Amino acid sequence: MDYNVTRRSLLGLAGAGASAILLGACGNDEPGDGKQTINWWHIQNNDPMLGVWAAMAKDFQATHANVNITIQPLENEAFKAKLTTATQAGSPPDLFQSWGGGGLKQQVDAGLVKDITNDVKPWADTLLPASVQPFTIDGRIYGVPFDVGMVGFWYNKELFAKAGITAAPATWADLLVVVSKLKAAGITPIALAGKEKWPAHFYWSYLSMRVGGLSALQQAASERNFDKPDFITASQRFKELIDLQPFQKGFLGAAYGSPDGQAGVMGNGNAAMELMGQWAPAVQEAQSTSKKGLGDKLGFFPFPAVAGGKGSLSEVFGGGNGFSVGKNAPASTTEFLKHLLTAENQRKATDTGAVLPTVKAAADAIKDVNAKTVASTLAAATGFQLYLDQAYPPALGAQVNDSVAELVAGSKSPEQIVKDITSVAKSQ
């Protein structure tokens, strides 16, 4: 801890010094006199959102003659690489993609991101509270989400019917029965991308939430200790599922978004369900042989409850996309951010089907049945947990993924993985 404080304060000083110099140099960024340029990096580098963002920026410039918005659409991985270099050089863009959580916290600690609490507070209640949470650090807001979603089970109704399953499982025990029934009917119960690790971490995270409750995950992270009965129980519950061998052949080598990966297996109707975020139907479509996915046959049910668990069914696990404001951004940046998140503009974004809105009033623009279920579950959520590999510092998040992968492959026991995760948590 000691070192964290010194590093933060020193970097803060360095950051403040650098921004003073930069602000001094860029006098024209100050409000009032002349043009302001907003340098905007987003990762919606394909239509429909590419065009939607461009149109919104144009609208804003039409009413704000002194603002010039330079848009830089980047591919996801390219964005991460470019942002890393830009932030290391101490010059982040003015407005940029962020997922919140531990990654954002690192940037905040390094003094690269602006605290926009005062600008955002007046209109923050138009947003779903769950969606803002990943961008709130120590009570201060460092970003605003434009898209939010959650993880749940996507299932193939036809295959469920074929195995004689009439109701979606409501408890973990029910789920295990469903898996056995599907296996008995010769159907692969679950598609899993073992190569990519993060899809498996959804199971472990959700089970931990259901067994120990939301607070258990937050407490474990702050105490740096996962070696507790709740996490061991959660790992054991997951092991029960793994021991039924519910996954498709060769799942340990399977990718997520490829024709023979998790999404392809689901989209082609070769497995009955997958635990995935709100984007699942779109990726199933893209990776299926027919390019149509499952269509009407696809259903959604929330992650089941665990008997005797402290968590509630209405606590959700997910994440979203948002924008953070760089430390040197001109004053009009937050105004532009507000413009992007008006109900009208959120409806436009939602209309594309690529975004689940964070502005409550825009929920009426959702058309797809499953997306509506996701959105209403989210809106009714009593608690929200960001993906662990984003919520926690990157090293801890990666260790959760690695350890869960070892549990899935059967090379480590439930007791061992919580010890491994704890030892990395302690080293942070």
Next chain:
Amino acid sequence: MNRVSSPVATRKRGHRPTLRGAGTIAVFLAPALVLFVLLVLLPILVAGYTSLFKWNGFGVPENFVGIDNFTRAFGDSVFLGDLTRLLLLVVLSVVIQLPFSLALAMLLNQPLRGRAVYRVIFFAPYVLSEVTTAVLFTLVFSPDRGLGEQIAAVFGAEGVAVFADPATVIYALFFVVSWKYFGFHMVLYLAGRQSIPRELGEAAITDGASAWQTFRHVTLPLLGPTIRISVFLSIIGSIQLFDMVWVLTGGGPIHASETLAVTMFSYGFRRFEVGYASAISIIMFLLSLIFAIFYQRFVMRRDLEGAITTRGVQR
């Protein structure tokens, strides 16, 4: 620099180097030197520096931890596993891949119908990039629908998902590496074989040597330099193996196909433990450097006479 009695100049040319001559040298040397310093030396020094810190890559490294990152590496089961897998890959290459390439080269040195075609076919995989190769074999070994599965089905067997099994993945990886590089080594050997004067083989046969004896006592010794350089390239390649593994398996399942470079990458760019990743990269660098020096000094000594290792020996 331009001292009158510069030994190099007197030996080489026998006349005095002028100030202008030194200037010319500087002008021609500068671009390469600047690039070398900026792109090779400086990054090594920076990595060496950051490897002494616990640093997440943001801002300036401040938390000095000495050699902790290095001691950590030698207690890290993944890193130690990388070293074991490296050794396994090297042994497999030297014992299987290179002899296979050599045998093929000898075969294609025979007057064979259409041997030019064979040579091209065998060399072709080398032209593909590692990423392309990896994607190709992901498709071939795709469970349920890959070519491997189809072929297994013909024989009534059920194909195994070789990349999904921690026990087989490293051998599957070796197979793909070999598939890509055997043609390259074959061409090296072929070139080496063709530079051996025909008379030597003929003389051996005249003396009553069998085909095997000719190969064992004439061809093989004369191929020595080629074999040594081919082993050298193969080992350095194994140390640095990254692209193919990253695309093919990502190092998994459960680190069973992870290499040093993959471990370094995932610590540096996934976990943002840049200090530790730097330490791993420094170890990789030292490993390559020490190996290269010793190999050249002791194994390739005769091949390199007068070039790198034995300074000042003039022919």
